[in-house]
Amino acid sequence: MMQFIFFDAADNRLFVRDDAETATWSVDQLSVTLMFPYVNGKEVERGMRVGFFDFDGVFQVFEVRKAKTYEPDHYQEITAEHIVISELTDVIYEGDDITDETAEDALEPMLTGTGWQIGNVTAVNTSSLNLSIGDVWNNTRSIEQNWNVLILPRVTVSTSGITGKYLDIVPNVGTWRGVRLSLEKNADNVGVTYDDTDVKTALYAYGKETDKVKLTIADAVWEATEDHPAKPDGQTYLEDPTAKALYGRNGQNRFGFYQNGDIDDADILLEKTWESLQTMNAPKITVDCTLADLHRLGYADQDIRLHDKVVVELRALNRTITLDVIKLDVDLLDPTKTRP
Numbered sequence: 001m002m003q004f005i006f007f008d009a010a011d012n013r014l015f016v017r018d019d020a021e022t023a024t025w026s027v028d029q030l031s032v033t034l035m036f037p038y039v040n041g042k043e044v045e046r047g048m049r050v051g052f053f054d055f056d057g058v059f060q061v062f063e064v065r066k067a068k069t070y071e072p073d074h075y076q077e078i079t080a081e082h083i084v085i086s087e088l089t090d091v092i093y094e095g096d097d098i099t100d101e102t103a104e105d106a107l108e109p110m111l112t113g114t115g116w117q118i119g120n121v122t123a124v125n126t127s128s129l130n131l132s133i134g135d136v137w138n139n140t141r142s143i144e145q146n147w148n149v150l151i152l153p154r155v156t157v158s159t160s161g162i163t164g165k166y167l168d169i170v171p172n173v174g175t176w177r178g179v180r181l182s183l184e185k186n187a188d189n190v191g192v193t194y195d196d197t198d199v200k201t202a203l204y205a206y207g208k209e210t211d212k213v214k215l216t217i218a219d220a221v222w223e224a225t226e227d228h229p230a231k232p233d234g235q236t237y238l239e240d241p242t243a244k245a246l247y248g249r250n251g252q253n254r255f256g257f258y259q260n261g262d263i264d265d266a267d268i269l270l271e272k273t274w275e276s277l278q279t280m281n282a283p284k285i286t287v288d289c290t291l292a293d294l295h296r297l298g299y300a301d302q303d304i305r306l307h308d309k310v311v312v313e314l315r316a317l318n319r320t321i322t323l324d325v326i327k328l329d330v331d332l333l334d335p336t337k338t339r340p
Helices: 085-090 103-111 134-145 241-247 266-277
Strands: 004-007 014-016 022-026 032-036 051-055 061-068 077-083 097-102 115-120 125-132 148-157 162-171 177-181 185-197 201-204 237-238 255-259 284-291 310-316 320-325 329-331
Touching: 004 162, 032 185, 051 077, 061 085, 061 148, 061 162, 077 085, 085 148, 085 162, 097 103, 103 115, 103 162, 125 134, 134 148, 177 284, 185 310, 201 266, 237 241, 237 266, 255 266, 284 320
Parallel strands: 115 162, 177 310, 201 255
Antiparallel strands: 004 014, 004 051, 022 032, 022 329, 032 077, 051 061, 061 077, 097 125, 148 162, 185 284, 201 237, 310 320
């Protein structure tokens, strides 16, 4: 049994229900799907908000986008997205050049007048970005990606309604909690996808354009170190020799390109090109499964969250690999049916 608190469009508390028949929280998509029996006086309508306390004690609130009533079975199927999306996509930000600022500094002016404010901040790295005109939510996601941070919504409530809306900014560093997924212990219906479609072993680099000529890395030079390979003078691309040997085509590079029109320094462009290459220099291995959420079943050391790092034992392939949790569908009512 789980309590769901409903609010009107003005954030005032309406009623509480604990009779959900199904409830799935797509953590990465910031959405929920719920099914309730139809109850007179507690009907769910489009535009209402529905919230619950997650397993960290953070209150999550979603705006009902669709509420479908089925007859003669008398139940309602609800689709809702987090209010951070529904509210911030309705606000347009005209865009601005952001230079050597923190994600907090970049985000704060966008939130003016939205009802949202900066919350807890633990990521203080700086970056630059040229934002175009767009809604505040999409610009928020651009900041999240460019600064390599997580911008997490957090809502506070009282007995009368919603009292505060915050965006916390934390480093995007996967947390290792010691969770191992295996068929013998906690995983079922395991599917493994090996995909090298987008692998690149070398990237050409292009920066700011001046007089119709784009900056390249031709003048940037690297000596080989433990952190990166050599890049000789005059070469306009950067290769990863290890990736080339493993995934190249008959010993030849698989080329792509990196482009950032805000960079006007060849050395910085080279660094950013290397960072980009690290995201595409190996095949993607994706594992999906049904998970017994052992933490909710009483095992304190078996907690699994979005963005965590987990070890996956693939007995059929005789491999054990460390992967990031990039998608998480939590069954709020049945801890044996969570899908990472």
